Amino acid sequence: MTRILVTGGLGFIGSHTVVELQNRGYEVVIIDNLSNTTLEVLHNIKAITGIQPIFINIDLRNQKEVNTFFNEHAIDGVIHFAAYKAVGESVSKPLAYYQNNLNSLVYLLQELTERGIGNFIFSSSCTVYGQADELPITEKAPIKPAESPYGYSKQAGEIIIKDTCKAVGLNAIALRYFNPIGAHPSIKIGELPLGVPQNLIPYITQTAAGIRKELSVFGNDYPTEDGTAIRDYIHVVDLAKAHTAALRRLIEKKNKENFEVFNIGTGKGSSVLEVIKAFEKVTKKPLNYKIVGKREGDVTAAYADTSMANRELNWKTEISLETALKSAWQWQQAQKKS
Ligand code: UFG
Numbered sequence: 001m002t003r004i005l006v007t008g009g010l011g012f013i014g015s016h017t018v019v020e021l022q023n024r025g026y027e028v029v030i031i032d033n034l035s036n037t038t039l040e041v042l043h044n045i046k047a048i049t050g051i052q053p054i055f056i057n058i059d060l061r062n063q064k065e066v067n068t069f070f071n072e073h074a075i076d077g078v079i080h081f082a083a084y085k086a087v088g089e090s091v092s093k094p095l096a097y098y099q100n101n102l103n104s105l106v107y108l109l110q111e112l113t114e115r116g117i118g119n120f121i122f123s124s125s126c127t128v129y130g131q132a133d134e135l136p137i138t139e140k141a142p143i144k145p146a147e148s149p150y151g152y153s154k155q156a157g158e159i160i161i162k163d164t165c166k167a168v169g170l171n172a173i174a175l176r177y178f179n180p181i182g183a184h185p186s187i188k189i190g191e192l193p194l195g196v197p198q199n200l201i202p203y204i205t206q207t208a209a210g211i212r213k214e215l216s217v218f219g220n221d222y223p224t225e226d227g228t229a230i231r232d233y234i235h236v237v238d239l240a241k242a243h244t245a246a247l248r249r250l251i252e253k254k255n256k257e258n259f260e261v262f263n264i265g266t267g268k269g270s271s272v273l274e275v276i277k278a279f280e281k282v283t284k285k286p287l288n289y290k291i292v293g294k295r296e297g298d299v300t301a302a303y304a305d306t307s308m309a310n311r312e313l314n315w316k317t318e319i320s321l322e323t324a325l326k327s328a329w330q331w332q333q334a335q336k337k338s
Contacts, residue, residue, distance in 0.1 A: 002251065003027040003074065007060060007108070008081030009053065010034065010041040012191045013123065013180055016240035017079060019048050019189070024244055028053040029073055031060065032082065037192060044188040060104035070111040077119030077250065079243055080108060083153070087127075087297065088198055090150035101153035105160055113168045119250040120172040121243055122161055126232075126263065126302055127151040128176060135269070136305035139176075139261050147297035158261065165259040173246040173255065178232035178265030178304050180239050182324035183331035190331035191236075200272065201233070201325070204279055205332035208287055215287060217272050219294035224301060228272035232265035232303035235319035235327070239264055245315040256312075265304030266317045275321070282326045 004021055008014040009030030015037075018028050022045075030042070030053050039055075046052040054073075058065045060082055083101045084090065090097040105122075112120060128151065129137050130144025146152040161172045181201040183190030196212075197203045206212045220227035242264045249255050270278070276287055310316050 001025070001027045002076045003029060004247065005029050005031060005073070005075045005078045006081065007031045007078065007104070008083065010037040010039070010055075011081055013177075013236060013239060014079075014081040015041050015045055015189045016184055016236045017081070017243045018045055018053055019184065020237070020240040020244045021247075022049040022051050022053065029075065030055045031058045031069065033057060033059040036194060041189060047188050048184065048186050060107060061100060063103075063107045066107045066111060070115060075117055077121070077247055078108060078112065078117070079121040079247065080105065081123045083123065085150065086198060087148045087150045090148045090153070094149035097149045097153050101150075102156060102160070105157050109160065109164050109170070113164060113170060118169070118171045119247065120161065120170060121246050121250070122157060122172060122174040124158055124174040124176045124261065125151070125154045126176050126178045126265070126304065128155050128158065129302065131299040132302065135301055136267060136303050137263060138305040139263055139308055162259045169258060171250050171255055171258045172260075173250060174259070174261045175242055175246060175264045176261060177239060178234055178263070178302065180236045181233045182235040182237070182319070182327040184237060185327060187327070187330045187334050190328070200231075200275060201328050202332075204276065204287060205328050207289070208279070208283060208285065208329065209332050213288065215276070215289040216292040217276070217289055218292060218298060220273075220291045222294075222300045224271055226271050226273045229298055230269040230271050230301035230303060232267065232269055233275065233321055233324060234264065234266050234317060235324040238266075238317040238319050242309065242313060242315050245313040249313060260312075262309040262313060263304040263306055264309055265306055266321075267304055267306040268321075269301055269303035270321060275325070278321050279325045279329070282322050283329055
């Protein structure tokens with residue numbers, strides 16, 4: 001059985017990817033330090049797949065623990081999610097972001113290269129493109145100065161992996177996610193934002209649930225059709241499946257270079273107002289919102305050219321924005337009940 005280490009495997013994207021890996025017959029070992037999730041997710045993964053993944057609570061910033069883990073577990077590949085991800089927080093805590101997001105990566109890569117483990121998938125972000133000059137965004141679009149330490153940690157992460165691939169023959173794929181949303185159709189796993197959500201969809205669902213008074217729409221004077229900013233919202237299960245596709249490519253040695261990057265989005269841009277309208281349609285109730293000023297660091301529009309991922313990974317998205325929003329809403333309601 002092929003054994004895959006999933007770091008951050010109890011997080012939002014990690015947990016959905018663990019389910020997809022188990023569905024495809026991989027044995028999964030999860031490392032998570034529970035800094036942004038709970039052990040309940042582990043039980044919910046088992047409730048979905050019938051299989052309890054191996055779970056080890058390790059902080060990847062502790063190099064000794066990482067070394068001990070690899071001494072004790074034979075691993076065939078790694079999907080590395082574990083990282084801090086709040087853009088705003090990274091501006092006030094840059095060192096925490098660099099320490100966590102970069103040290104963990106270096107320690108993992110050191111173990112992989114010393115042991116000749118060759119398959120590595122990295123969670124990257126469309127944030128590396130900044131405000132792209134051309135839309136949709138292809139993988140050839142230039143990397144722009146990042147808006148935040150979080151963004152720089154993803155850019156630097158890609159460079160660290162690329163250099164390592166060049167030096168020691170590691171095979172790696174960085175997946176540049178656009179905006180992941182939604183919850184598993186079982187409604188047993190989903191996004192668990194801590195405190196006040198920073199991202200649009202959890203803010204919308206919490207507003208609809210009455211936890212937040214109203215949604216603030218950040219700016220309506222962008223040069224877009226309705227004046228609000230455009231993003232590419234991808235359902236988390238579609239995103240999770242991109243990871244299993246990328247892993248298969250590495251395991252089957254179908255990669256064309258030893259470091260590859262793919263955009264992972266739907267290819268379709270939606271404005272904030274379009275998302276609100278789609279959400280209202282799905283839930284059949286009006287959402288309380290007001291227009292406020294722009295949020296610092298936000299780009300006008302970002303959506304993916306997914307043709308590379310479609311062709312090379314033999315993968316495409318299947319879930320509509322409406323279905324994704326519906327699952328996010330069902331997930332929100334399930335939280336309220338529990
Ligand atoms: N927005 C609002 N009100 C809110 C929250 C968001 O109007 O309360 C708007 C934002 O201005 C933006 C859109 O909704 O136009 C999406 O915002 P999100 O915060 O949900 O997502 P971002 O595109 O800003 O951020 C996402 C990821 C980051 C990643 C970034 C890269 O969350 O991790 O994409 O562009 F860095």
